Each structure stands twice: as C-alpha cells, then as structure tokens.
Amino acid sequence: MDKQLYFAVLPLTIMVLVAQFAYMPASVSLIWLIMLLVIVWRYFYAALKPISKLFLVALVCTALGLIYLSFKTFLGVEAGVALLTTCLYAKCIESKSTRDLLVVFNFGLFVCASLFLHSQSALMLIGVLVGLIFCLIGLYRIQIHGFIEINSTRSSIKHDVILTIRTILIATPFFLILFIFFPRFPPLWHVPLTSHQGMTGMSDQMSPGDIAELSQSTALAFRIMGDLTQLPIQQQRYWRAMVLDQYDGVVWTSHTVNQLPIRNEIFPHQAVRYQYLSALPNQSWIMGLDQSGVRDPNYQQYADGSIKQIRRPSGTVPIELYWMQTQINTTARAIQLRQALDAPQQLAPQTFALAQQLWQQSNSSPSLYIERVLHWYQTQGFVYTLSPGVLSGTRMDQFLFERKEGFCEHYASSFVLLMRYAGIPARIVVGYQGGQLAPDAKSWEVRQLDAHAWTEVYLNDTWQRIDPTAVIAPARIDEGMQRYLEDNQNVWGNQAQSGWARHNFNFLKTLIIWRDYFDYQWQSKVVGYDVNRQQNFLASLGIFSSTKAMLMMLSLIAVVVIIFVWGHGYFYRPKCSRLERLINGFSHKIHRSLQKNKSETFKSWFQRLSMHVKYTKPFDDAIAVHEKIQFSGEVSDKDYIKFKELLKLCASELKSLEKACVRKGN
Template structure:
C-alpha cells in the first residue's frame, strides 16, 4: 500500500512543481526538483521511511531563506504559494504510513487550488485538474485499503483511476449547473498584487533592437473583439501604445509633457465600439486605434492619446473603446508640444543633417514635398528590412543611413523623424502594433508580438499625419502582415547560419499558437469573464427576469440531476443484482432447506457455514471476496461475472463430492 501511495505522490509533487516553474525563482525550483528526485530515488530503492530530521530541517530553513531573499516577505501571492509548496514537500519527506499520506493528499488539494493565484489560464486549469486527480486517487486508495488483498492492491490502480474519473464525471453536471445559475457575488477579499511585478511586452521607451526582439516571438499580444467590418483595413490598422518624442542620441522616451492625464468624454455619436483584451494581465498600456477613447474609470487617457490602466489587476478583462473615425485626432497641438517635437542634437549626425538640408532645398521648403522626397530617397537606396541588423555605435543615424542600411521598423522610424526635425518639421515616433489576423472563428482579431511596430507622425498644416517609412522599404509587411512577410522573405531572418532552425521553429509553433490562443480566449471570455453582467445577459436570453427564478431553476436542475443519476444507478445495480441473484438461486436450487441461504444470513456467513461441510474451503473463500468486490467496491468487469459463476460451480462440486462420499459409506 505504501509503495502505491508513493507512486501517486511523485507525479502529484511533479505536477505542482511544473505548474509554477515560471512563477518561482530558479533557485527555489532547483531545490524542489532535488527533493522530488530524492523522493523518487527512495521509492525506487523501496525506502519507505521518514528522512533524517537534519535533512528535513535543512531543507525547510534553506527554502524559507530563499523565499525571503526573493520576495522580501512571507506574505503575498508568490511568497504564500511558495511557502505552502515548501510545507507540502517537507511533509512528503517524513511520510511513512497511511496517516501521513492522508494528510499529504488533503493538503495537496489545498496547494493545487492555490495555483490559481498565479494564473487562471486554461493550461493552469489542466495542471490543477491533474493534481486533483492524483490527490483523489490517493485518498480513495487509503479509504479502500481494507478491501484489497495483496494481489488486488497490485492490479487495482487502473480501477481506482477509472472510479475516481467516474466520480468527477458525475460531479461535472452539478458544477456546471451551479456555475451558471448560482448568483455571482463580489469577492470577500482581493488578492494583493505586487507593485513591482514584471511588465511584459511594449515598454515606454525604444532603443535599437527592442521591437525586433519582440517581433521574433509569435506569442499573442492582445485580441480585438467587435464588428471587424467597421474597423480599418489590415494595412491601416495601427494600434497605438504611446508617443516617444524625447531623443538622447540612443534611446527614444516619453517627455514629461506627454505624461499629463486628460479627461475625454464619449460623445453621443461615439463612432465604432470595439473591445481590447490583453493576452496577459501584466501589460498596463492599451493598444488602440488612433483617436480612440475609453469611458472606463479604471483607465487613464494621457495628452498624447495613450491609454493606461490605473492599477494592476488580478484578471485581464476586455476594455471597451470607442474609435472616433471621423475625428482627425484627439491629440491637441500646443507650443510646448511643437518645441519638443523639434528637439535635435546639433553636434551629432552631420551627414544626416546635410542630407536633410539638401532634400529640403530640392523640395522648395515645402513640408509635404519634403516628406515625399525623403520616402523616395529611402526607396532608391539599397535598404534591407531585417530582424538581425548590424550593431550601431556612435552616430547611429549616420551609420544606418549611409553605411549598414539594414534594420527594422524602429531604425526607419527613428531616422525618418530625425530627418524631419533637421528640416525644421515637427515629428515624433509612435510605437505599438500594426495589422493582425482573424481568429479561427472569424469573430475576433489576433495581434501578436511579431506585429510590434514603430512609425512616425509629422505635423503638416497644423495637423499630425501618420507616415510609415517602413512601407517604402517593405510594403508587404503592412499589406499582408508580419506573419506572411516572415514566411515569404528569407532576408528578414538575417544570418543564414540559423535560418533553417528559425523558419522551422516559426512554422511549427504558428499553428499551435493560433489554436491554443483561441482556446485560451474562449476560456477567458466564457468562463473567467462570466461576471454579473454576462450572467444577466444569459438569463435574459433564457427569459429569466429575477435572481429568485434563477435559484428555483438551479434547484430544480440539481433535483433533476439527482433523480436521473439515481435512476441510472438503480438500473445498473438491478442488472448486477439480477445476475448475482440468479446465479445464487441456481446454486442453491437442489440444496436441502437447511443448507439454503437464510434471510438472516449475509453471503459471507452463508459461505462460511457451507465451507464447514466441504474438504476444500478455498472456492468458498474466493467467491466471498469476489462477491464483496462486485457488490460493495464496484471494482469489477465482465470477467468477474464469469469467474463468480465458475466459483459457485466449484463450491457446488465440493459440496456434492462430500455428499457422494457420505452416501457410499
């Protein structure tokens, strides 16, 4: 029994360890992995005793030190779950009897549920379900240990798994009914979220290589939900994150002027309504179409038109946005903004400044003609669009425009804005995403990290105009999207050394990414996002007008499920009982009244009484155990029915042999 419980303990601990691998520091993961290896080795060596106290104390103290060094506290989500996991591993080291395993599997249920504090994704759900199944199987084996012989214990693991899965299948309809109809109540408490939690995706600055690094990942960045036919065409879908207008010669950042919050009110004719759903809860910036606003008080709009979440949240929920498509821009232009958009470093980039003055002279100082001539100049040069550009040092723009001439969108946007500023035309860099692809159901748009993009905005005739210099170098990047462009143009991968691996890696994960992200979206929107509003909307479709009606339907549904399940069990047991009773009736048909089963006798007592009249008592013992297995444990198969019938024949043969012997005497 202990060996089989160890056999279940190892995958339980392994599943808990794997589920939080990305949420815990590497040192703590290594320590837990070492303990898991030690438990596995002890199981292989059949050492089913508690480890030495010194090892246990050292493990606990070392783990507590690591937790405190990494989280600076024993409180909070990550530190709390790490502490619970450490306690579970420590208890596993000192397990030596069924009582210890009873505590471990019960505590394992609690630790498994706490994993949802890290993430409520569909993948985490699968990991938690695996942990719960191992816990339930372990508890079931402990509770039924007295019904198993040594031989049965060795072969009953499959029966235990099947039985536990049956119980879970029975519970699922009740769970779904309660989930749908039980009134949605606000939480009793809120989970604390660390203020210094790592932010993924787009940052508030841009230096060469940042967006190129993002664009080598096919991970989902965000999803757009709504009437997609009302949104711009893919080559005009620019999802703005923020404006970068401050340049120090190396890095583009936001000026303090653009970080001032403003309040925009949704007009009566609000334009196109759509929803933005981030892939992770850690991304504070909202990627929106130009001239988009939100009426959600949890989000703040800034003077540059960027939108940011005010506070970190535990779950990412869709954000409702309004695209004012008939309004040119919601960003005001003032004197301070113009001065910032003309900032230059006169002591650097001499070749770039000379080029700007030359083309400006050819354009007769006309800003519109100057922009066109600069884009034509990009097209005429041998520029290459690549994810692996050469390293730039010193006067970066001069090197890029006149030497390397290979780069990503950030290189083109940065150099273009500087060319505008050197000509006295206000310009700035905008970062965000461009394009997107339809989801498998064609009801939403998926924008991935590889769609990360940078472009420029230029002030012409007192109005900001979007100019994308990348379109002059790689028009297919905008027309068909980055995913198509990565497949069609091999030069974008850069060096041929790892070309095959990169392309194969991209092709292999692309299809999996699409479907896994779609599944995650359905889980997030239909299950995690099933709040009070969605419940009311669902009830209205069913014609349910009040909470009391929903509760009545819920209770009736539960009663109906209980009745259906009861009928099924009764029908199933009737079939089993009729077979067993029929075989017993045949067995005692020719017996004398004194030998037949009495009403006050159990089957076990009856077999004991009959075995007293037989020389070989083994068939009576075997049929008694099989009867208990079929009737009480429900661990049986069709072969057990055949075996039960045969054992009764063997018992009848033994009784007849004794009777014939007595006759002859």
C-alpha cells in the same frame, strides 16, 4: 509505509512545481526542485526511509529564506502560495506513515486550488486537474489499503486513473448546474498580485533591435472584440501605445510632457465602440487605435494620445474604447514641438548632410521633402530584416550609409532624425500594427510579433502619421506581420539557423493561435461568468428572479439524479446468458399463472406446463435441448436455434389453451 501509497505523491509534486515555474523566482524554483529530487530519491532508491531531520530543517529554512528575500514578506498571494508549496514538499519528505500521506493528499488539494491565484488560464486548469486526480488516487488507495491488494503493475495505475476520472465525470453535471444557476456574489475584497511577471513586450523606451527581438515572439498581446467591420482596414489598424521623442544617440524615451493627463470629450453616438482585452492581467498600457478614447474611470488618457491604467480592476476584463474616426487631440503644445525638433548635428553628421541636400532639392517644401526622403529610402537598396546586426558609433549614419538593413525601429528612428534636421517636428510612436482574425472570426488577435514603430510629423497644425516601413516592406503593412513572415524567408536574416527559425515559427504559430483562442473562450465564458453575465444568461432563458433560478437548479439536479439512478440500474443490471434471454422471452409471452416459480427448475416447470396441453412433444423436446445446452460441453448455434423454435411451439400450444378457456367461459 507501502510504496504504492506513496506513488501518487510523485506526479502531484511534479505538477505543483511545473505549474508555478513561470510565476516564481528562479531561486525558489531551484530549492523546490532539490526538494522534489529528494522525494524521488526516497521513492526509488531509499525504500522510503526517514530523512535526517537536520537536513529537512536546512531545506525548509533555505526555502523560507529565499521566499522572504524574493517577496520581502510571507503574506500576500505569491509569497503565501510559495509558503504553502514549501510546506507540502516538506511534508512529503517527512512522511513515514499512512496517516502522514492522508495529510499530504488533503493538503495537496488545498495547494492545487491555491494555484488559481497565480492564473486562471486553461493551462493552469489542466495542471490543477492533474493534481486533483492524483490526490484522489492517493486518498482512494489509502481507503482500500488493507482490504484489497494494490499491484505495482501499470494496469493497477490505469485502473485507478480511470476510476478517479469516472468519479469526477459523475460530479461534473452537478458542478455545471451549480456553476450556472447558483447565485454569484462579488468578492468581499480583492488581493492584487505582485508584479514579478513581465507585463508586456512593449517597453517605455526603444533602441534599434528591441522591436525586432519582440517580433520573433508569437505570444498574444491583446484581443479586440466588437463589430470588426466598423474598424479601419488592415493597413490602417495602428494600435497606439506611446510616443518617444527624446533621443541620446542610442535610446529613444518619452518626455514628461507627454504624460500630462488630458480629458477628451467623447460622444459615443459619433464613435465606433470596441473592446480591448489584454492577454496579461497586469498590463498598464492600453493599445487602442489611433484617435481612440476611453470613458472608464480606471483609465487615463494623456497628452501623447496614450491610455494608461490608473486603478487596477479585479481580474482580466475587457475595456470599452471609442474610436472617433476623426483626429482628436492633434494640436501640439509648444514644449512638445521644441522636443520634436531636438536633434544635435553630432548625433549623425552624414544624416544631417543628407537632410540638408534633400531639403534644398525640395525648395524648402515640407510635403515635397517628405516625398523625397521616402523616395530616397526606396532607391537605396534598404532591406527589411529581423537580424540587422548591432550598430555602433554614429548609429544612424552607419545604418543609412553602410548597413542598410533594419527593422521598423531603424527606419522610424532615421526618418525622425531626417525630419528634425530639416526643421520639421517629428516623433516616434510605438505600438502594434495589423493582427489577424481569431479562428471563430469574431475577434481580432494582435500578437507580440505585430509590434511596430512608426512616425508622426507636425504639418498644417496637426500630427500626421507617416510609416517609412510601408515604403521598404509594403506587404508588412498591407498583409500583416504574420503573413509577411510566412511569405518572406529572407526577413529572418542570413544566419544558418534562419531556415529552422522560419520552420519553427510556422510550426508553432497555428498551435499557439488555437491555444490562445481556447484560453480566450475559457476566460470569457467561464472565468468571466460574473453576476452580470449570469443575470443576462438567465434572462435569455426567461428566468428573471432568484426564486425561479433556484427552482430550475433543484429541478435539474433532480433530473440528473433520476438519470443516474436509471442508468446505474440499466448498465449494472445482472447480465443474462443467451439461454436465459430465450427463456425470459418465452416467459413474457405466456399468462402470469403459467410463468416459472422461483423454486422451480426448468424441467419441472415445463413438465407442469405440459400437463395443460394435449400435444406434449415440444415440451419434452425443449427439456432435452435445454439439458444439452446447459450441461453438454459441445453446443452450437443450431442448438440455440432449435431451442428457440421449440419455445415458439410451446408458446403457441399455451396460447391455444388460453383461447379455448376463454370460449368455454363465454
């Protein structure tokens, strides 16, 4: 088996491994890596000698065992794709003939297509295209093997890549026409992916430091679409996930009463409608604005105002949410109020003493007490930082009276305890705050670094939002976390690597923003091009029936075919020399009966033409110059210019002859 035929196997198998690295368990990826190293070793060091069948069987059995241990089945999407990939690697290792490689490259096309079951993102598209190109290169080399010698030079690889890309580009117009106009049918069934991937950075519990770690990630969390001018201003854009109201001194969790389903009456004409699009297809919590509701039956709203998915729709689709602009569902249940007051004194004795002192100074007025607590935060030298260090012992006491460095979850936790110690019901709300416009200014991007925790206190029979972080770092709320990180280097902490972390954040942020924007366009314009969008698009073109759509599709295909045929004839027509172009130009100027016959030489042709005119010198000179250009090794531009002038004189003589013949005929 020729090594040049086997060459395309290497990038194909590398691409398949890299594309699935984020979707497969580490153990499965590791055994694939071992199989890939065997493939590389065969190519570079073993001269493609056959591998021991016992060794190959051991590799395959190990891979199958790891797949079963990871997924508990060989069925389903992820396990099925893993099984196909294992078979591809095994066949690559076992290949020893051209026929085997023919199977490998055809099977490789099938495996590449199956990768879209993991993700239909733009990055996956690029990976699949790379695999497609090298499968086609392998098939092309198999076809020409034995007829054309394949060189091992870089130029040969470059030639094959260019040829393959050119072939794909030729097919692209036909694909686009079929994609736009061919009738789209909904799937007959939907196979859900298993949830081995992380759903979101937001968890259903929180301890100090969790959100600080999350806020160092620039990954996209979700996107908001709609009339952005109708949404609240930057400072008021709090994207609510859930309530946390149980505290054991270390971790905040949510009481079960918060997850009681409720049904709010939503009047769309009184609300602002917007669309929420998660960056992850398996997202369960929906991050809506405070006082938002949902009418989609696939989603349920709960007692704490959170919205959660109860039935998974196919794919990543926008969710219609309604922002009521006025407070809804703010009346607390008795059990919620009891839970919002639960704060044993031993959790933070110093904090309890501070709360009692400030409460007495406030004359037992809840509103005045809240003002004094916030003022106390302002005057005690607290620092807002991503690197607050690890707390131990009575954590809130240590934070408030020793460290005084924290992130939003530290301030929210301590503020809730201070409220509860004064007998004011309070709870933590986690979600996201702020965000920024997408590059096209048509959608609002919220990233993991915008993760935030704030508080709600129960005053005047309603839950009211109070964000202590706004007192410590007002720019974080006013300008958003992304701008705050850019403008405040000290937020990264005092570690030696903090400068690098800030530089790395700034360097990657723009790149990630544009990547996510491109991926959003890909998801919304291509992946989301379903039956409804196709009908709306065709209606905008004035096409309201499937018959017209089919006629338009066939007409466009015919136009593309005509363009290709014309282009092939134009660009691949025989190339003429400078001398031939001059002669062809002369031939077009004279009468058809005087034009050159295929059997004539230039000399005999011009001798025939000279027989019809009285002044023959230009014809004789043209023959002489033609012979010089044609056969002499020393030719200059002057010779071509002289030949061109002689042809003009000859054409003039022949035109005079034609006019004389016309007058004589009259």
